[in-house]
Amino acid sequence: MPEPLSDDVRRRMERQRRRDTALEVAIRRRLHALGYRFRVDHRLEPSLRVRGDIVFTKRMVVVFVDGCFWHGCPEHATAPKNNAVWWREKLDANKERDRRNRDALRELGWTVVSVWEHESADDATRRVTGCLEGANIELVSPSDGPT
Numbered sequence: 423m424p425e426p427l428s429d430d431v432r433r434r435m436e437r438q439r440r441r442d443t444a445l446e447v448a449i450r451r452r453l454h455a456l457g458y459r460f461r462v463d464h465r466l467e468p469s470l471r472v473r474g475d476i477v478f479t480k481r482m483v484v485v486f487v488d489g490c491f492w493h494g495c496p497e498h499a500t501a502p503k504n505n506a507v508w509w510r511e512k513l514d515a516n517k518e519r520d521r522r523n524r525d526a527l528r529e530l531g532w533t534v535v536s537v538w539e540h541e542s543a544d545d546a547t548r549r550v551t552g553c554l555e556g557a558n559i560e561l562v563s564p565s566d567g568p569t
Contacts, residue, residue, distance in 0.1 A: 446475050446487040448543035449550065456551060467530060472523040478554060483533045485550055486524075492516055495538050 441463045453460065453476070464477040466484060474484035490498035494517045502509045524534045535553055537546040 441475065443487060443489070443539065445537070445539050445541070445543055445546070449485070449487065449537070449546050450476060452543060452547040453550065456547075458551070458554065466527060466532065470523060470526055472527070476550070481533075481554060482531055483535065483550075483553055484527060485535045485537060486520075487537045487539065487546075488520070489539045493520055493538075495540065498538075498540055 450460070450462065458478070461474075461477040461479060463473050463475065464479070465473050466477060475487045476485035478484075488495070491500065492513070493499075494513055499513070501513075524536070527534055533553060535550055537549070
């Protein structure tokens with residue numbers, strides 16, 4: 423991953439929320455109201471440097487709620503005009519890391535559900551509960567999320 427060019431860029435990036443985004447909280451509230459219990463911002467495997475946003479440890483289901491900008495949503499991702507080369511490298515590295523982590527989790531037996539920040543909380547919750555109940559559902563959002 424490229425290094426930020428200035429301390430100002432580093433400070434701005436550090437201010438980005440890693441957890442408790444509005445969509446993530448809305449999904450968690452809905453799941454909790456339905457009686458589901460889960461872990462939040464939980465490290466999944468000691469061998470991997472990855473934390474799930476919503477994790478059902480006993481069922482081995484992990485939900486990632488991804489921001490369109492940081493994770494490269496095919497519908498809504500935008501390319502910054504300033505320092506374009508650096509940003510392209512950074513965002514490409516994010517997408518590659520996501521792919522690598524999700525593939526590794528699947529190999530270890532985890533079911534991975536990817537949710538984009540632009541999805542409705544109700545739709546995302548339906549996909550998660552369908553997965554938890556064993557329904558044959560689409561685990562990645564219709565906009566072809568990170569796999």
